[in-house]
Amino acid sequence: MRIASIDVGSNTVLLLIAEWKKGQLKFIKNDYRIPRLRKNLSLTGRISEESKTKFFSVLNEYMGIIAQFHCEKILCSATAAMRKAENSGEIIKEVKEIFGLEIEVIPGEREAEYSFLGATSTFPGKDNYAVLDIGGASTEIITGNPKKITYKQSFPFGAVTLTEEYLNEFPYKNNNLTELENFIKKSFETLPLNLKSRSFPIAVAGTPTSLVGIKLGLDDYIEEKVDGAFLTKDDLNKFINYFTKTSPLRLLEDNPVFLEGRSDVILAGTMLLKEFLLKSGSDMVNVSGRGLRYGMVIDYVNSLK
Structure with missing residues (x-):
């Protein structure tokens, strides 16, 4: 079973492709791009059109990679920028309509738990x-x-x-x-x-x-x-x-x-x-x-x- 994981951060958007097979977890591909969703958010309260366009371009690229690897499960979490932006709901709806991708905006405590699991695995x-x-x-x-x-x-x-x-x-x-x-x-x-x-x-x-x-x-x-x-x-x-x-x-x-x-x-x-x-x-x-x-x-x- 191949799993794709997308981390929608405030500065970067990262992709991981992993394979779960016979009780073993193998990480097979990593990618990252920097659309900087957080840019000027403190001034406007919104994710800018420029950042949104870059973000959608990244997602378009990532969905192509995910298709190439025939992933059966896609996990996608968004953090602080999406938590704070007034227009995050609009963007999440557009992402669902265009890419068929469900973005979960997770609270800071869940973000901490995931980071702990990932970092300690090293x-x-x-x-x-x-x-x-x-x-x-x-x-x-x-x-x-x-x-x-x-x-x-x-x-x-x-x-x-x-x-x-x-x-x-x-x-x-x-x-x-x-x-x-x-x-x-x-x-x-x-x-x-x-x-x-x-x-x-x-x-x-x-x-x-x-x-x-x-x-x-x-x-x-x-x-x-x-x-x-x-x-x-x-x-x-x-x-x-x-x-x-x-x-x-x-x-x-x-x-x-x-x-x-x-x-x-x-x-x-x-x-x-x-x-x-x-x-x-x-x-x-x-x-x-x-x-x-x-x-x-x-x-x-x-x-x-």
């Missing part, structure tokens, strides 16, 4: 985990073990929204950088993490995987090299220094593979990641490329057992 066998999922318009932090989630929180901000609020003009002003750093610290200060020597920290989504790709000097996204890699505190400090001093346009020129559609928001995402690492008490964070779309498939397969 690192099986640990007693306790702490997972950070940095999205475009929301950020999830989840702790737990293979049997039970002990804490989950979805924060109503992400790399795109923080950039729009604090880093919307380059060169960045020192007071804006300080305000952003203080906002993240304050938002995370009540987290019951207390992770020192207890939980295995994992970061998932585009920010950490892009940082790993740049760190390793990869010419393309190679899942086998990115998934399971790690970032140290020193790595993050160097990246923040680099991103602070370099314009998004220059960042894109220097890192076209990993920063396309992400060069202007990577600094905010990296600052979120650094604060999570500091809060965890660890010197390094493990990186997973297996986010929500993987969690959806794993959850669905578990329901079949």
